[in-house]
Each structure stands twice: as C-alpha cells, then as structure tokens.
Amino acid sequence: MKSCVLLFLLALSGSAFAQVVPVPEISFRSIPDFLKLPADLYLGEAAGVAVNSKGDVFVFSRGSTTGPAYGASAAELLEFNSSGKFLREIGHNLYAWSFAHSVKVDQQDNIWVADKGSDMVVKFNPEGRVVMVFGRKLEASDEGTEPLKHPKPPLPPVDGLFRQVTDMAWDAAGNTYISDGYVNSRVAKVDKDGNWLKSWGEPGDQPGQFNTPHSIAVDANGNVYVADRGNRRIQVFDGAGKFLRQIVIDVPVLPNARAAIGKKPELPISGNQAMAPGAPWAICITPPPNQVLYSSDGFPGRIYKLDLDGKVLGMLGESGKQLKQFGWIHEIACPSENVLFVSELLNWRVQKLILEPTH
Numbered sequence: 001m002k003s004c005v006l007l008f009l010l011a012l013s014g015s016a017f018a019q020v021v022p023v024p025e026i027s028f029r030s031i032p033d034f035l036k037l038p039a040d041l042y043l044g045e046a047a048g049v050a051v052n053s054k055g056d057v058f059v060f061s062r063g064s065t066t067g068p069a070y071g072a073s074a075a076e077l078l079e080f081n082s083s084g085k086f087l088r089e090i091g092h093n094l095y096a097w098s099f100a101h102s103v104k105v106d107q108q109d110n111i112w113v114a115d116k117g118s119d120m121v122v123k124f125n126p127e128g129r130v131v132m133v134f135g136r137k138l139e140a141s142d143e144g145t146e147p148l149k150h151p152k153p154p155l156p157p158v159d160g161l162f163r164q165v166t167d168m169a170w171d172a173a174g175n176t177y178i179s180d181g182y183v184n185s186r187v188a189k190v191d192k193d194g195n196w197l198k199s200w201g202e203p204g205d206q207p208g209q210f211n212t213p214h215s216i217a218v219d220a221n222g223n224v225y226v227a228d229r230g231n232r233r234i235q236v237f238d239g240a241g242k243f244l245r246q247i248v249i250d251v252p253v254l255p256n257a258r259a260a261i262g263k264k265p266e267l268p269i270s271g272n273q274a275m276a277p278g279a280p281w282a283i284c285i286t287p288p289p290n291q292v293l294y295s296s297d298g299f300p301g302r303i304y305k306l307d308l309d310g311k312v313l314g315m316l317g318e319s320g321k322q323l324k325q326f327g328w329i330h331e332i333a334c335p336s337e338n339v340l341f342v343s344e345l346l347n348w349r350v351q352k353l354i355l356e357p358t359h
Helices: none
Strands: 004-010 017-025 025-032 047-051 055-061 076-080 086-090 100-105 110-113 120-124 131-136 167-169 174-178 184-190 196-200 211-216 222-227 234-238 245-247 282-285 293-296 303-306 311-315 329-336 338-343 351-358
Touching: 025 055, 025 174, 047 110, 047 351, 076 100, 076 311, 100 167, 100 329, 110 167, 110 174, 120 167, 174 222, 184 211, 196 222, 211 282, 222 282, 282 329, 293 329
Parallel strands: 047 100, 047 329, 167 211
Antiparallel strands: 004 017, 025 351, 047 055, 047 338, 055 076, 076 086, 100 110, 110 120, 120 131, 167 174, 174 184, 184 196, 211 222, 222 234, 234 245, 282 293, 293 303, 303 311, 329 338, 338 351
C-alpha cells in the first residue's frame, strides 16, 4: 500500500470538502503466536481483550460452546500473563455466560464483562470472584424465552435492565458508563456503589441518538466517547450526557481493498453504516497524560489513530487472515500509545501490535 493517502474531512452537510490533509500509514509489527494456549483449549470468536496494570491480558471468547447448534451458550473469560502464558479461566460456567461481547479492566484491576446474550454486565475482583452484577437474564422457564425481537418502534427501556448490552468504561470518580446496545441504543450511568444514576439516548441518527452504540471510552477529563457504529461516527458527551461533538473518520478506500468476508460493500452505503469505511466497531483511549484515540472499522479493516479532537494522525492494517491483517476487530486494548491488543471475530485470535510511528 502507499505510504499515505488523502483524508477528506467533510463539512457537516456532507456536501463539500472542508480540507485535504495527508494521513500517514503507521509502520507496525505483530507478535507471532503471542497467546500460548494449552493443548486442549481453543479460542472461538475473540470478542474482547483487555490488559490490567501488571500487563496480564484478558480475552473474552465465544468459545467453550455448549447447547444446541443454534442458540448455544458461547462465552469464556481467559487470563494470560504479559508474555502470553495461559494463567486461568475466570467464571467457568457462570450463570451470566451466554454470548461474549467485551471485557475491560478498571483502575483498581477489577475485571468487567458485557455479555450481549444474557443482557448482563458482571464485575469480578482481581481474584476472579463476582462482586457486582448489572441487568438480569431471561429466566429459562419464561414463556417466549428466545432471541430478542426488534419491534419498531422499540419497546421503552427499563432502568437497571439492558437489551443486548455491548461495553463499559469509567471516569475518575468510579462511575461506570455502559453502552446498551443493539436494542435500547442508549448509555447508562451507575455510580461506584452500583446505583443507577441515569441514562441518555434513543434510536436515531440525530445528536444524542444512536444506531448500535458498540464500544465506549472515557478520557482523563471525564468526557464519554461512544462508538455509534450504525451511524458511522463517534459521539462525545460530558459525564452528564450533554452532547459535545461528533467525530467522523473519512479516509478514502484504495481500489484493491478487500472485505474480510462476503462481498465488498458498494459505496456509499445507505441505512445502517456498520460496514462503511470509518464506522467505529471498537474504540480505545490511551492512558494520560498524552491521550490518543484508536478506532477500527469492519471494512476495509483498518485501525485509525486520532487525537481527542478527531484529527486522524495515522492508520494501519487491512482486511485479511495473515499477521498484520484483520478480520473484524471487535475490541482494542491500548495500554500505551504504541502497544495495541486487538481481538478479531473472524480470525479467532488476539494480535499484539507494536507500532513504530514516524516522527
């Protein structure tokens, strides 16, 4: 690929080009066979990845599948040390396990997971014991217990309950922000003791509305970044839910770009923008003091490095199955500006990336 491409920043109307600036490609390498799995353990779709303060890596995999071929339970939380050696499984046969979506580690090294299938968020302490649960899964004895329907207009959300929850993040005060998710299309806020404080958002494409809030992050100033995947944008709010701005990633796609699976999408895409270039599947903000934002898309399979105002600083990667290629990055962990861990759905793996930016 060329060393750089042109970034077109569109005016908000989308009808005119605001400016044209070069976007460099970031040189990087992928550590081969980073995760050392035991002989009898396999990853399924690697939905989530996170790193704690010791460098241990947590992988939330759609593995350990049980049940019928359709509608099986698929969730397994694994821990590896900083060298990739397998340490343990956390929450074996946990009641919340249904369909893995994301894993995060907070400032106190507590491990949090969002399970899309059970509509639950679970907090583990560093020892791996459950200390807090949010939401509630459907009872197996309920009539009509089956995959959620999507009526339009959707049923109103209920405080304390989620519908296909996706992710979580924290501010300095310990408040948790939960992206809720495929159905409710909102952000929920709970305090450090687990008390429900508020929620904001609804389905739609206006400021403060969402079409699948898929990933969430908080910066050092307490601003909340929501990957509004279906609307192909990142929305930024203050901690009270006030809309501040939006970030749209517009980088041209090279003619030889491949789709990770299926047909190459015909651009422009109408309706749901999840497969549009720049649509944020996963976002991650590096630790302070000099924070940057990383975002990945499903097509053409790139990772973008941005400043917190939304300027694209560089990009890397493409769709594919080899090292340094990606098959639907579902979560990014960024313990530092130049070290990334990416979990992939289609390639059933986690890659550790070392970035080598040009100064």
